[in-house]
Amino acid sequence: MIIGVLREPAPETRVSLLPEGVAALTRKGQTVWVESSAGQQSFASDEDYRNAGAQIGSATEILDSAALVLSMHPPRQSIKTGTVLIGVFQPLYQQQLMAAWAASGLTVFSLDMLPRTTRAQAMDVLSSQANIAGYKAVLLAAQLYPRYFPMFMTAAGSVAPAKVLVLGAGVAGLQAVATARRLGAVVEVFDTRPAVKEEVQSLGAKFIEVEGAADASRAGGYAVEQSEAYLQRQQQRISDSIAKADVVITTAQIPGKKAPVLIQEDMLRRMRSGSVVIDLAAATGGNTPFTQNNEAVHFNGVSIVGNSNLAASMPADASKLYGKNITNFLSLLFNKEGGLHLNWEDDLVKGACIAHEGAVVNERVKSLISEAV
Structure with missing residues (x-):
């Protein structure tokens, strides 16, 4: 054949x-x-x-x-x-x-539809490519961020470490956490799945918990939609963390639906000038209202980079x-x-x-x- x-x-x-x-x-x-x-x-x-x-x-x-x-x-x-x-x-x-x-x-197989099971891991293209995307998202953020990532203590004065917030602790998010930690940043992570808390903490990051998330155990390893009450609590916790963050890496997507807008305009206004958002959900609408796929947008001094294909940069x-x-x-x-x-x-x-x-x-x-x- x-x-x-x-x-x-x-x-x-x-x-x-x-x-x-x-x-x-x-x-x-x-x-x-x-x-x-x-x-x-x-x-x-x-x-x-x-x-x-x-x-x-x-x-x-x-x-x-x-x-x-x-x-x-x-x-x-x-x-x-x-x-x-x-x-x-x-x-x-x-x-x-x-x-x-x-x-x-035609007989068509699309590997992004594979069940997210243990047996499928060896052929899971979403995970293999997301791993690279999470890594490159942090490197791109470090390149654009006008300050150091690690803490420095010098004769000329001290520099505080960058504060990184990762929204979504899937494969891309966890790799982003690991890479940001290796660069010396302080990292916080939000995810709707409490089960990932241990993985996040094992990488040296803080896990932001929000009560009442919908059970995703029957969704084949993919994210699910959440209730309105949960979304309101989520928005408040994310807003509090974003106000302190210098870099935000967003990865939240729901298969078959528009990406949820997790970062609202008022949250972006609370970020200090020079901050960076790398939005890996840009191809399905993005996690901010201003995200444009394959473009960098500047809003109130914050750089918002939409890129759903960072894996192709390696x-x-x-x-x-x-x-x-x-x-x-x-x-x-x-x-x-x-x-x-x-x-x-x-x-x-x-x-x-x-x-x-x-x-x-x-x-x-x-x-x-x-x-x-």
């Missing part, structure tokens, strides 16, 4: 599979075709891919020949009926595209981790002879599948399509 790897559209710098991933697949008897220059931005040359056993071709050649296509983002070209397409397509926000692909006879390692996630997922789709075998009894295969045999099969996506009609 031919597996195709497409070059991602600009400004994306990552690639679905590096040469090491190609080598792993070719050792298992698979044939891999890679679009010319697909790995250039991730520091992998066409020659590197050839040495790993890949054939280099154009997007048209790959889409005409491959039975399974890897593309992180929706391909720019038309795709032949019967193709298996694997990427991160945000189907909860792109329902019409999913419906169109289903009507075209394309070599981001592609390496993503590619490992992909190869782990592909192992679920092949039988012992290396042929394609879609086991619908497997909760990971079923959970990640969006379209198959001419229909949208994911219940959440189907429901959203029905609501939009």
